[in-house]
Amino acid sequence: MQHWKRITETANACFVRGELIDAREHYLQALAWAQVLFERWADVDEAVAACVISHHNLADLHLQLHQPEESAEYLCAIHERLLRAAQDPRLRPTLREAALRHAGKTYAELLGFTRQHGEYPRTHRLLCGAADIDVAPAVTQSDHLPYGVH
Numbered sequence: 001m002q003h004w005k006r007i008t009e010t011a012n013a014c015f016v017r018g019e020l021i022d023a024r025e026h027y028l029q030a031l032a033w034a035q036v037l038f039e040r041w042a043d044v045d046e047a048v049a050a051c052v053i054s055h056h057n058l059a060d061l062h063l064q065l066h067q068p069e070e071s072a073e074y075l076c077a078i079h080e081r082l083l084r085a086a087q088d089p090r091l092r093p094t095l096r097e098a099a100l101r102h103a104g105k106t107y108a109e110l111l112g113f114t115r116q117h118g119e120y121p122r123t124h125r126l127l128c129g130a131a132d133i134d135v136a137p138a139v140t141q142s143d144h145l146p147y148g149v150h
Contacts, residue, residue: 001041001043001046001050003033004030004033004034004037004050004054007026007029007030007033008026008027008030008053008054008057010026011023011024011025011026011027011029011030011057012057014026015057015060015061015064020061020064020065023061024058024061027054027057027058027061028058030050030054030057031051031054031055031058033050034047034050034051034053034054035051035054037050038050038051038085039091039092039095044092044094044095044097044098045098045101045102047095047098048082048085048095048098048099048101048102049102051078051081051082052078052082052102052105052106055074055075055077055078055106056074056075056078056109058071058074059071059072059074059075059109059113062074063117068117068118068120069120071113071117072113072117072120072122072123073120073122075106075109075110075113075123076110076122076123076126078106079103079106079107079109079110079126080126081099082099082100082102082103082106083099083103085099086099086100086103110123110126110127111127114127
């Protein structure tokens with residue numbers, strides 16, 4: 001977790017300085033680290049939060065680059081990942097539960113994104129599909145994700 005935090009802090013510093021290409025490289029490294037360790041972290045909430053933060057940081061960065069469709073892709077990717085993880089019987093029950101809890105945050109982010117930036121093909125498919133099959137998680141609280149840029 002400490003390595004992921006250091007990479008993310010470096011990326012955040014680059015983002016704040018306007019060094020968006022360098023920030024993107026670090027955010028991509030943080031995302032890769034979070035994905036590789038997703039099922040291996042002892043603290044399941046930290047594991048899920050690291051994946052969510054990494055995706056959301058990349059989404060924020062692409063908005064700064066005036067690439068909202070790319071932002072939508074990152075937001076959809078993490079929401080879909082959490083929904084799949086929540087239903088994956090090979091994962092530990094605690095990880096599945098954490099994925100479902102955090103899916104409320106990713107769902108809220110997707111809704112907020114579409115209100116502000118409009119729908120894109122993937123957001124439409126994901127949100128309309130969620131409404132059709134009633135898998136949209138309840139948003140009960142706003143999770144504090146300290147390593148996000150937003």
